[in-house]
Amino acid sequence: METLISAIIYAIVFLFGTAIGSFINCLVWREHNNMRVADGRSRCVHCGRQLRWYENIPIFSYLFLAGKCHTCHKKIPGYYLLTEFFTGVLFLFVFWLDLYYFHFSWRHLIGDLILLAFLVTIFVGDVLYRVIWPEVVWLGLVAGAAYNFFSHGASWRSMVLGFVIGGGFFLAQHLLSQGRWVGGGDVRLGAMMGVWLGWPVILVAIFAAYILGAIVAVPLLIFKKKNWSTAVPFGPFLAIATFWALNHGERVVNWYVGLLK
Numbered sequence: 001m002e003t004l005i006s007a008i009i010y011a012i013v014f015l016f017g018t019a020i021g022s023f024i025n026c027l028v029w030r031e032h033n034n035m036r037v038a039d040g041r042s043r044c045v046h047c048g049r050q051l052r053w054y055e056n057i058p059i060f061s062y063l064f065l066a067g068k069c070h071t072c073h074k075k076i077p078g079y080y081l082l083t084e085f086f087t088g089v090l091f092l093f094v095f096w097l098d099l100y101y102f103h104f105s106w107r108h109l110i111g112d113l114i115l116l117a118f119l120v121t122i123f124v125g126d127v128l129y130r131v132i133w134p135e136v137v138w139l140g141l142v143a144g145a146a147y148n149f150f151s152h153g154a155s156w157r158s159m160v161l162g163f164v165i166g167g168g169f170f171l172a173q174h175l176l177s178q179g180r181w182v183g184g185g186d187v188r189l190g191a192m193m194g195v196w197l198g199w200p201v202i203l204v205a206i207f208a209a210y211i212l213g214a215i216v217a218v219p220l221l222i223f224k225k226k227n228w229s230t231a232v233p234f235g236p237f238l239a240i241a242t243f244w245a246l247n248h249g250e251r252v253v254n255w256y257v258g259l260l261k
C-alpha cells in the first residue's frame, strides 16, 4: 500500500513537471517571437491553428500525434518533447533529493521548484536561441525576493548584498573581458542568483560552480586541447551550484565562520 501511494505521488510530481515544461516551451516560443505571454490558447507553430485540448497534453500529445500537426502535417519541434520530459525528470529528482537529503520541508521544495522552473526556461532559451531574456531573469529575481521574504522573512540587506555581489562578480568579468568571457545575460543571472541565495551564500554558490566547472573542464582542456572559453558553457554549473547552495550553503558558511573563530 505504501509503495503504491509513493508511486502515485512520484507520478503526480513527474506529470506536474511535464506540465511546467510544456508551459516553458510556450513561454520560450512566445518570447522568441515577441508575442505576449498571455496571448490566448496554444497554436501550431507552423500553420497557427489553435490546438485542441488533447493536442496540448505534455508528452502524450507529441507521441499521439507522432510529432506532427494534424492539419499542416509539419513537424512539431523535437525540443518540445525534450523540455517536457526533462522538466518532469528534474522535478522528480529535486523532490527525491529534498525528501532524502535536504530534510524535507514544503518551504524548501516550493522554493527549489520555482527556481528550477526559471533555470530551465533560461537554459532552453539560451540553448535554442543563444539569449538570456532580461524579462525572464527579472521575473525570476522578483519571484526569488518574494519567496525569500514570505517563506522565511529573509532580510532585504542580505538579498541586496547578494544582488550586488552576484551581479558585480560577473559584471567585473564582463567589463574586463569586454564581453568575451561572460555576456550581459550572465551578469543578470548572477544578480538573480544573488537575490535567491542572499549574502553570504552567493559566494558559496559561485565558488562551488567554479570547482564543479573545473572538475569537468580541466580534463577536457588537457585531453581535447579545447579553448577555455569555448570548452564548456558555464550556465549548467551555475544552475547546479545554485541549487546545492540553496539547501546547503548556510551550513558551509557556518562551518567557515567556525574555522575563523
Ligand SMILES: [Zn+2]
Pocket (backbone or CB within 6 Å): 044, 045, 046, 047, 048, 049, 069, 070, 071, 072, 073, 074
Ligand atoms: Zn499546423
